[in-house]
Amino acid sequence: MLLELFLQALSVLLLALIVEKTPDNLGPIADLITGIVNKSSIISENLSPYRQNDGKDISVFPTSSSESIETYDFIIVGASPSGSALANRLSEVGKWNIIVLEAGGMPSPLTTIPVQCTLLSFTAYDWGAHTEPQEQHCRGNVEALTYVKTNLTDPEHPTWPDIELIFLAGTPATDFGLYIRQIFNIPKETFNVVWKPLIGKPGFTVLTQLMHPISVGYIRLRSKDSLDEPRYFTNFFSDPENIDVRAHIAGIREGQRIVSQPTMQRYGARIVDTPIPGCANFTFDTDEYWECAIRELTGSLWHQQSTCKMGPKEDKTAVVDAKLRVHGLKGLRVIDTGVIPRSISAHLTGPAYMIGEKGADIIKQDWGELRSSDQS
Secondary structure, eight states: OHHHHHHHHHHHHHHHHTTTOOHHHHTHHHHHHHHHHHHOHHHHHHTGGGBOTTSSSBOOSOOOOOOOOSOOSEEEEOOSHHHHHHHHHHTTSTTOOEEEEOSSSSOOGGGGOGGGGGGGTTSTTSOOOOBOOOTTSOOOOEEEEEEEOOTTOOTTSTTSOOEEEEEESSOTTTTTTSSHHHHTTOOHHHHHHHTGGGTTSOOOEEEEEESSOSOOOEEEOSSSOTTSOOEEEOOTTOOTTOHHHHHHHHHHHHHHHHHTSHHHHTTTOOOOOOOOTTOTTSOTTSHHHHHHHHHHSOOOOSOOOOSSOBOOTTOTTOOBOTTSBBTTOSSOBOOSGGGOSSOOSSOSHHHHHHHHHHHHHHHHHHTTSSOGGGOO
8 A cells, every 4th residue: 555655656746747748858767657657556547538548558648639620619718617617518519619728738647636736836737827026915735724704804794704714734844845835935045944944844834815805906918919928916915904914914813723722732733933034023923023924925825806807888897798798899708707796705616617607508598509498
């Protein structure tokens, strides 16, 4: 069993390292990787869709499709939960040709394992979009979740939680600073001071995630070139009353309360009190210290939403109508979480699938392939 787990971990690591490579430029290493994958029964079972025609070996390295279609009825950009659901449902109409455009080349075994999806970050399978640097922030396997309603709740929605606490069974030191550090945008210098001394020690992380930020970002064109990536301005922590930062601090205090309970103290859990670089001039664990730390270490958890708000044409802030069609343009729809008018108190995967399903029904109905009574 231990051997199988070792082979599985080793092969996934190798696949992660060569995800952008081909057998030609890897030489003998390609045969070694293929051999490791095929000798592990666990991996062979998980990657069965990539088994070759002889039914024995798995094709580790993807090959291009020779099929060519001149025209498509629908072009879907991005195989997100929304895009995947949309493509799946539209393909039920046999006469339609559909193509999904996604970052990276052909799929590989690594792209078929959901739990390994984060390993695709910072590779060719990642769109590689980055936000613009801003002074007020970013200066530097989930085990449990809970939602917190602080005393900063929006008075218009008094029952909505403000903060989600995310408990991770690990720290940026768990993987020696190779991956988690990058995901959470932690500078190497900060990692070396705070987390490097923790390498090899057990630990966990409590993240505070703001559910309904007051601060609002925006997107601008970088140039007239349609292939040029837009500029993304998050505007984190820019609200004049500093409510977003105060809500994060309230979340930190709740996390500390949970960690102080007997269940956690059985394991001697304690907060790491090494000051975040740039915040050493503040007394540790004061609100002032945590505001500094929050502004130094800010990250996003892929929950982008409300960038293409649904609303009537008269609403100057709306991008799409009730049928997800972009105002003023023909043949273009936005079918993802960008159309949500304002942030929601939840993770976005479920809503994203729902939007993809609903978008497919709308398109089918518009083209006479679905009656109103047939909608799911």
